[in-house]
Amino acid sequence: MFELWTEKYRPKKLDEVYGQQNTVKRLRAFVSKGSIPNLMFAGMQGTGKTTTALCLVNELFGDKFNFVELNASDERGIETVRIKIKDFARTQPIGKAEFKIILLDEADALTKDAQQALRRTMENYSGTCRFILDCNYSSKLIEPIQSRCVIFRFKPVAKNDVEECVKKIAEKEQLKIDDGAIEQIFGECGGDLRRATNILQACASIDKEISEETVLEVIGKAKSGDIEELLKFALTGKFLESRKKLYNLMIERGVSPDALLKQIYSQIFKLEIEDDEKVRVIKLLADYEFRIVEGSNPLIQVEAFLASLKK
Ligand SMILES: Nc1ncnc2c1ncn2[C@@H]1O[C@H](COP(=O)(O)OP(=O)(O)OP(=O)(O)O)[C@@H](O)[C@H]1O
Ligand SMILES: [Mg+2]
Numbered sequence: 001m002f003e004l005w006t007e008k009y010r011p012k013k014l015d016e017v018y019g020q021q022n023t024v025k026r027l028r029a030f031v032s033k034g035s036i037p038n039l040m041f042a043g044m045q046g047t048g049k050t051t052t053a054l055c056l057v058n059e060l061f062g063d064k065f066n067f068v069e070l071n072a073s074d075e076r077g078i079e080t081v082r083i084k085i086k087d088f089a090r091t092q093p094i095g096k097a098e099f100k101i102i103l104l105d106e107a108d109a110l111t112k113d114a115q116q117a118l119r120r121t122m123e124n125y126s127g128t129c130r131f132i133l134d135c136n137y138s139s140k141l142i143e144p145i146q147s148r149c150v151i152f153r154f155k156p157v158a159k160n161d162v163e164e165c166v167k168k169i170a171e172k173e174q175l176k177i178d179d180g181a182i183e184q185i186f187g188e189c190g191g192d193l194r195r196a197t198n199i200l201q202a203c204a205s206i207d208k209e210i211s212e213e214t215v216l217e218v219i220g221k222a223k224s225g226d227i228e229e230l231l232k233f234a235l236t237g238k239f240l241e242s243r244k245k246l247y248n249l250m251i252e253r254g255v256s257p258d259a260l261l262k263q264i265y266s267q268i269f270k271l272e273i274e275d276d277e278k279v280r281v282i283k284l285l286a287d288y289e290f291r292i293v294e295g296s297n298p299l300i301q302v303e304a305f306l307a308s309l310k311k
Contacts, residue, residue, distance in 0.1 A: 005201045006194050009169055014055045017048050018161040018193065023152045027052070031059045035098065038122060038131045040107075040146065042138040043154025046194030049134045052154075053103045056132070066093045066100040073109035081110070081117045089125040100129045107133035108140035115142045122148055156191020165193060166200055175204055180212030188219045220259055222249045227260075227267050231281075234309040235273065242306045250299075257298035261289050261305070284308055 011017050014024050014031070023041075030036045036056070041049040050069075057067045068088050070080065085102060093100045110118065119142065122131055131149070135141060138151055157165075163182050170177045181203070189196040202218045203210045216223060222230075226249060233242035249255045255263075265285055268278055288305040292298045 004198075005169060005173075006197045009165075009172075009197065010051055011048075011055055012058060014052070014059060017052055017055060018165050019157040020048055020052065020154055023052065023154065026152070027056055031056065034060070036060070036101075036130050038133075038149045040133045040135065040138055040141070040149035040151045041154060042135050042151060044136060044156060044192065046189075046192030046196075047154040047157055048193065049154050050103070050105055053132045053134065057101055057103070060101075061097055065095065066097045067103070068100075069103040069105065071105045072114075073106040078111065078114040078117050081114045081121060085118070085121055086125075089121060089129040091128075093128060099127075101132060102129060103132045103134065105134045106136075108135035108137055110141075112142065115145060119144050119148070157193045157196075158191070159186050162186050162189065162191070162193060162196050166196055169197065169200060170210070173204060175200075175208055175210055177203075177210040178212070181210045181215045184212050184215040184219070184221075188215070188221075217253065220254050220256060221263060222253060222255050222260065224267060224270075227263055228271065230306070231264065231267075231271060231309070234306040235277075235281075237310040239307055239310070243303060246302065246306065257302040258289075258292050260302060261285060261292070265289075281309065 014028060017024055027036075039053075041053060043049060054069075057064065061067065068084075070084055072080065085104075088100065088102060104118075107118075122129075122145070133141065133145070133149060138146060138153075163186065166177065166182055166185055177200075185196050185199050188199060199215065199218055200210075203214045206217065207214050212223075226245070230242050230245045230249070233239070233245060246260070249260065250257065265282075268281055268285070271278065273281075284305060288301045288308075292301050
């Protein structure tokens, strides 16, 4: 059966959440008291906001009877808040629980009107209901909602945590993964563990032994050595050779022209050329990148960029 690893390996307990040590520690204090205030989890995607909220509910209640999860961006109007949230909030909690919990994912997608309605609902049902609001930016929520919540900031997951997580999944899935591969996964995910997990799963569908090559294939990037060679050809006026290299990278490796420009950008400073030369290349790169963004044909632009590199 096909299963998404982000679901399969989603932590069930606060202990299993990677990174976010401070947040987890403070949340544990609430768990030991058996009660929580309204919470706001703010931070970039894939850093464990929804996961942590689910773990918290699990540790507080042990079941899901007094819990509902809504996604604000699916139905971003005021009606969602009015109907769904109110319906759930106004009935008494089931069993021994003292309150219910509503997890509102992507709360920053709510319109201002819906946020006003939400604010009133939070006040009206404060006796029986707690909210956990997940969002990317806390500043997108109106001030009165912010002030009704304890705010937790979720950081991009640090390198050693991404590494540990990737290694653990690899072990459970009986994969072999080398350090170069892990390095590439981290570079690509930028602290987003959902992305890291998805890349790993995509790699595993290609090969049980995962190398840097496998990852580069999955994320559609060229090896740094290839980029260096491409630039060297172009800088020394060997345009046809650099063009051949470009086509190789695109056809054999599936690297897109605009992804290539971004990679070139990140590598210019590692090149062994004079500083003035680097400045010149960056300026050219910026021109061509701009044209691509404006809608010009990316392939023609990348070729023109390579052609313009020779002094
Ligand atoms: N801190 C973490 N510890 C362990 N796994 C994580 C962590 N963050 C993300 N993951 C993995 O990524 C998946 C998605 O995480 P989650 O849904 O919690 O992200 P999110 O922060 O809510 O993102 P979004 O802003 O997109 O809603 C999880 O199922 C899990 O596999
Ligand atoms: Mg989420």
